[in-house]
Amino acid sequence: MGAAGTVRLVDYSPWPFELPTVELDVQIQSDHVSVTSQLQLEPRQPGQALVLQGVDLQLESISIDQTPLNKDQWVLDQSTLTIAQPPDQPFVLTTRCRLHPDSNRSLEGLYASEGMLTTQCEAEGFRRIAFHPDRPDVLSRWTVRLEADQARFPVLLSNGNGISIPVEAEGRHAMRWIDPSRKPSYLFALVAGQLSEIRDEYRTASGRSVALRLHVEPGDESYTAHAMASLKRSMEWDERVYQLEYDLDEYNIVAVRHFNMGAMENKSLNIFNSKLVLADAETATDGELERVESVIAHEYFHNWTGNRITCRDWFQLSLKEGLTVFRDQSFTADLHSAAVKRIEDVAMLRNTQFREDAGPTAHPVKPSEYQAIDNFYTTTIYEKGAEVIRMLHTLLGEERFMRGIAEYVRRFDGTAATTEDFVESIAAGATQDGEPLGFDLDQFRGWYHQAGTPLLSIDQRWDAERGEMVVSLQQSTAATPGQPVKTPMVLPVSMALIGSDGRLNEERLVVFDRESATVTLQAAPAAQAPALSVLRSFSAPVVLRQSRPLADTLLLLAADDDPFSRWDAAQSLYRDVLLARASDQPDQPKEAALIDALRQRLGALTAGHESELATLLGLPGLAELESLQSPADPPALYRAVMAFRERLAEELRDPLHQLLSAARVGWTQAWPAGQGHRQLTAVAWTWLAADDQEIRREALSAVSGPSMTLARAALRALQPVDCTERDEASRLFEQRWQHKPVILDAWFSMEASMPRSDALDHVRGLLQHPRFDPLAPNSLRAVLGGFTANTLAFHADDGSGYQFMAEQILDVDSRNPITASRMAKVFSRWKTYADDRSALMHQAIRSLADRGGELSANTQEVVTLLLS
Numbered sequence: 001m002g003a004a005g006t007v008r009l010v011d012y013s014p015w016p017f018e019l020p021t022v023e024l025d026v027q028i029q030s031d032h033v034s035v036t037s038q039l040q041l042e043p044r045q046p047g048q049a050l051v052l053q054g055v056d057l058q059l060e061s062i063s064i065d066q067t068p069l070n071k072d073q074w075v076l077d078q079s080t081l082t083i084a085q086p087p088d089q090p091f092v093l094t095t096r097c098r099l100h101p102d103s104n105r106s107l108e109g110l111y112a113s114e115g116m117l118t119t120q121c122e123a124e125g126f127r128r129i130a131f132h133p134d135r136p137d138v139l140s141r142w143t144v145r146l147e148a149d150q151a152r153f154p155v156l157l158s159n160g161n162g163i164s165i166p167v168e169a170e171g172r173h174a175m176r177w178i179d180p181s182r183k184p185s186y187l188f189a190l191v192a193g194q195l196s197e198i199r200d201e202y203r204t205a206s207g208r209s210v211a212l213r214l215h216v217e218p219g220d221e222s223y224t225a226h227a228m229a230s231l232k233r234s235m236e237w238d239e240r241v242y243q244l245e246y247d248l249d250e251y252n253i254v255a256v257r258h259f260n261m262g263a264m265e266n267k268s269l270n271i272f273n274s275k276l277v278l279a280d281a282e283t284a285t286d287g288e289l290e291r292v293e294s295v296i297a298h299e300y301f302h303n304w305t306g307n308r309i310t311c312r313d314w315f316q317l318s319l320k321e322g323l324t325v326f327r328d329q330s331f332t333a334d335l336h337s338a339a340v341k342r343i344e345d346v347a348m349l350r351n352t353q354f355r356e357d358a359g360p361t362a363h364p365v366k367p368s369e370y371q372a373i374d375n376f377y378t379t380t381i382y383e384k385g386a387e388v389i390r391m392l393h394t395l396l397g398e399e400r401f402m403r404g405i406a407e408y409v410r411r412f413d414g415t416a417a418t419t420e421d422f423v424e425s426i427a428a429g430a431t432q433d434g435e436p437l438g439f440d441l442d443q444f445r446g447w448y449h450q451a452g453t454p455l456l457s458i459d460q461r462w463d464a465e466r467g468e469m470v471v472s473l474q475q476s477t478a479a480t481p482g483q484p485v486k487t488p489m490v491l492p493v494s495m496a497l498i499g500s501d502g503r504l505n506e507e508r509l510v511v512f513d514r515e516s517a518t519v520t521l522q523a524a525p526a527a528q529a530p531a532l533s534v535l536r537s538f539s540a541p542v543v544l545r546q547s548r549p550l551a552d553t554l555l556l557l558a559a560d561d562d563p564f565s566r567w568d569a570a571q572s573l574y575r576d577v578l579l580a581r582a583s584d585q586p587d588q589p590k591e592a593a594l595i596d597a598l599r600q601r602l603g604a605l606t607a608g609h610e611s612e613l614a615t616l617l618g619l620p621g622l623a624e625l626e627s628l629q630s631p632a633d634p635p636a637l638y639r640a641v642m643a644f645r646e647r648l649a650e651e652l653r654d655p656l657h658q659l660l661s662a663a664r665v666g667w668t669q670a671w672p673a674g675q676g677h678r679q680l681t682a683v684a685w686t687w688l689a690a691d692d693q694e695i696r697r698e699a700l701s702a703v704s705g706p707s708m709t710l711a712r713a714a715l716r717a718l719q720p721v722d723c724t725e726r727d728e729a730s731r732l733f734e735q736r737w738q739h740k741p742v743i744l745d746a747w748f749s750m751e752a753s754m755p756r757s758d759a760l761d762h763v764r765g766l767l768q769h770p771r772f773d774p775l776a777p778n779s780l781r782a783v784l785g786g787f788t789a790n791t792l793a794f795h796a797d798d799g800s801g802y803q804f805m806a807e808q809i810l811d812v813d814s815r816n817p818i819t820a821s822r823m824a825k826v827f828s829r830w831k832t833y834a835d836d837r838s839a840l841m842h843q844a845i846r847s848l849a850d851r852g853g854e855l856s857a858n859t860q861e862v863v864t865l866l867l868s
């Protein structure tokens with residue numbers, strides 16, 4: 001169990017010691033690991049007790065300046081080691097501890113994965129390796145000596161630069177790793193095992209050579225070219241766009257199967273979930289290739305925004321994550337389609353972050369307290385944090401924003417900083433030219449402290465004689481747990497008028513920072529009002545409520561020059577027709593108008609815009625739809641989506657077939673080329689598969705083809721259709737990829753989310769499948785996450801789906817609290833359902849809460865929040 005108790009931002013104080021150097025000697029033995037740690041400690045003032053963190057450590061010896069301590073000089077409890085009266089002068093504390101990585105199932109600290117030893121220290125994992133303050137504001141220079149059996153662990157890695165050193169014992173070998181940069185303990189890493197190395201080189205802008213090394217399990221070497229190329233693109237981009245160059249002589253990436261997160265940015269030794277390294281067109285979809293590229297970039301970008309400038313405490317987590325997500329989003333936008341990237345990010349935000357903001361686990365980008373910090377690696381900290389940075393960029397423009405970044409690096413390189421430090425630096429850098437900032441900085445900081453998604457309401461009035469559009473804006477934010485009263489935020493609202501001829505009139509960025517305001521936009525006088533395009537490029541992360549004539553929405557869909565606005569116009573129509581269907585009142589005129597508009601878009605496709613058209617045809621996610629319905633009825637929404645899809649297929653059959661024939665030319669093109677064609681193929685298959693056997697046969701044959709993108713599109717298209725092609729496709733895919741766990745996870749997910757009358761039994765069967773690995777979070781997420789996406793089964797009327805998930809969460813929690821507490825958030829919307837459903841879900845949460853002390857601190861915190 002982790003240490004319970006609330007940590008508060010207001011209680012922050014610096015650690016009373018300096019810790020200039022840490023020396024670790026790690027001896028890997030056959031049945032345990034012995035870690036000797038030497039901490040060079042310098043009291044900031046005399047008389048301070050020394051308190052170090054340590055969890056599940058078997059302390060074997062402890063000494064100060066090489067003199068062993070007596071039993072009465074130190075106190076050890078479950079999570080801390082206290083020396084009440086350490087020396088007043090600088091001293092060296094040496095501890096030796098014994099660890100058992102083979103039985104560590106939490107995937108925190110030092111643990112075994114497929115015969116290799118690896119570490120995960122963020123946020124508080126280092127305390128499972130050695131006694132240490134284990135807080136991000138204690139920065140030290142680290143030296144690590146690793147020794148192990150040469151045959152079992154031929155590769156020994158840690159941070160910094162490594163050299164081989166002699167060992168006397170027969171059959172053993174050792175490496176010394178020296179990291180010249182000061183770093184906190186959460187960025188420490190070590191890896192030991194049998195790994196194949198793929199080596200490359202990067203020459204930096206200033207002409208230095210950096211050795212790039214990827215380490216994978218033997219046999220996986222041929223799947224690394226994409227990851228390596230992505231790393232080089234990231235290094236080049238950060239030099240070109242941010243003027244930030246890599247600082248060490250080598251950069252290592254290790255792929256690990258058992259990993260709680262996506263990847264970890266440990267200084268010069270990134271550790272990745274193997275699914276985010278091993279990828280080529282045959283084994284990964286286009287989307288996965290792009291994701292691998294962006295995660296490699298994300299972890300690389302952390303070298304400056306996270307590692308060289310780190311967080312003072314964990315309340316500042318978004319300092320590194322929000323900024324680095326913004327950077328990786330910009331990277332992907334630059335390399336591919338900026339419009340499509342923005343659309344995908346907004347769709348994701350609406351389906352995950354907005355949902356979090358509206359539920360019991362809502363919290364600000366900068367929380368003021370927590371129990372388990374692991375619970376705060378959330379979409380609010382990451383994605384909303386990135387939106388906050390994006391608004392600064394939108395408000396200031398590229399040049400001033402980049403001056404702010406340069407100022408931030410100048411002020412805080414080599415230190416542990418706060419979000420205030422960041423915002424101050426950006427403002428100082430941006431105003432170096434003497435221009436005022438253009439918005440209230442104090443008020444802008446509200447984005448870090450206020451939880452909840454603001455609601456922006458827009459009304460419009462057209463003055464035909466003057467040619468003026470009078471726009472009234474209002475904003476409000478609903479109460480969130482612990483924050484009953486909200487204040488207005490600084491909202492950058494981008495607006496424009498689109499004439500009936502499709503011409504753009506005045507475009508303007510309005511800084512809206514009060515509860516209400518009126519803005520007047522100019523156009524040519526005309527009887528026919530232009531359409532108001534608002535929140536262009538999604539200039540602020542808000543829910544938009546806009547009363548707008550249907551004709552205007554259709555005009556924007558057809559003619560707005562902002563691709564995001566075109567997409568969002570379609571989304572607003574989809575939302576309306578789906579919600580109407582879900583409440584058994586289909587809006588026939590709107591459906592007809594929408595289908596007409598889509599027919600036109602299908603017919604007007606021009607080369608190079610395939611991806612954009614595919615996103616335009618994407619229906620809103622169920623999570624987003626749920627948030628707009630009261631009470632929410634997920635099965636009704638699911639049925640509405642399926643029924644509307646059928647209607648779309650019926651009405652658009654001919655243009656979809658034409659689209660498909662045109663799209664086939666792109667099938668064999670290598671990513672990123674051809675991805676738009678493959679996306680359109682996926683849409684056409686999905687819509688047409690239900691009653692078109694030709695299509696089903698074509699999809700089935702793709703499962704054995706050379707493109708993973710098409711194979712998975714085929715499985716998805718066939719998934720809801722009860723037919724022989726579906727069974728055959730599933731069987732072929734499983735057979736083909738049974739020895740590749742990274743790929744088989746996708747199959748597990750597909751099977752678990754398949755609508756079928758015996759879905760729950762089917763999922764129980766998957767958990768017993770010989771290839772299911774209960775210790776791999778990827779497998780758990782595939783099967784259990786897949787099941788929660790199986791709307792009709794998870795939301796079964798008898799509550800069996802909820803009860804099943806509660807049992808599974810309890811089971812996972814006993815070995816991996818981080819994964820379990822994340823899974824528990826699947827119950828976060830229970831209060832928004834109708835009484836029966838709500839009561840059943842509440843019962844499932846209660847069944848977890850009733851286990852009280854058996855739950856980990858992580859899951860306990862989430863369950864308590866859910867019930868509050």
Ligand SMILES: [Zn+2]
Pocket residue numbers: 298302320321324
């Ligand atoms: Zn990150």
